[in-house]
Amino acid sequence: MKVVLFFSRFTFICNIAFLLFAFFRWIEVKKTSNTHNDVVLPVPFLKNLVITLGFSAIIINLAMNLVYLVFIVSGNSKKILPWLGIANFLFLILQVYYFFFYKD
Numbered sequence: 001m002k003v004v005l006f007f008s009r010f011t012f013i014c015n016i017a018f019l020l021f022a023f024f025r026w027i028e029v030k031k032t033s034n035t036h037n038d039v040v041l042p043v044p045f046l047k048n049l050v051i052t053l054g055f056s057a058i059i060i061n062l063a064m065n066l067v068y069l070v071f072i073v074s075g076n077s078k079k080i081l082p083w084l085g086i087a088n089f090l091f092l093i094l095q096v097y098y099f100f101f102y103k104d
Contacts, residue, residue, distance in 0.1 A: 007064060012091075013053070014053045022098060058096070061088055065089055068085050
């Protein structure tokens with residue numbers, strides 16, 4: 001059970017990274033609309049890590065929500081922290097909207 005709790009927390013951290021990823025993307029879109037040069041700026045390591053975790057968060061979150069679903073169907077839902085499961089599910093809805101329906 002500690003493995004599921006660990007991955008639930010890791011998924012939540014990836015979801016926070018997704019919010020930062022969306023914020024960085026918004027900043028880049030705003031910056032490119034004001035300037036017209038096509039220069040790629042180097043991304044620092046921490047920002048690069050946040051972008052990678054944020055972009056892959058939808059896959060990690062989908063897998064974790066499927067694990068939650070298996071636990072709920074099998075009747076072991078008491079082993080899941082309710083606030084963490086709800087937060088990860090809400091992030092999944094937000095991520096699906098952002099990656100598939102949101103247009104800049």
